[in-house]
Amino acid sequence: MWCKADLPGPSGGSIYNARVLDAWRELGTDVEEAAVGGSWPAPDHGAERELARRLKQCRSALVDGIIASAAPDALAEAQAEGSKYRFWCTCPSRLKQD
16 A cells, blocks of 8 residues: 555655656556555644554555654554554655766
8 A cells, every 4th residue: 555645735755756656557556556544744633543544454555754744653553453554755866966
C-alpha cells in the first residue's frame, strides 16, 4: 500500500509519486494507493488515527514523507502491532552550477 496525503492540486512531488507508481505497476507490482485525509503536514487526531488504522490493515506500506514526518506516534503504534512500512521523501537537491 502507498499512503499519500490527500492534498489539493498537483505538485511536483505528487506528479513524481504518480510516475513511480505507474512504473511499479508496469513491472507487475501489486500496489494499492490510499489517500489519507487530513490537514497535512499538521494533522488532527482523526487523521493520525486514520493513518494508524490503514497501516494496521496492510502487510507493508510506503508512506509519503509529508505524512511520516507529521505522525510519528501513528507510525510507532502501527509498527508495534506488526505493520512494516518505509517512508518516501522527495526533495530537491542543490546542484552546483559552474
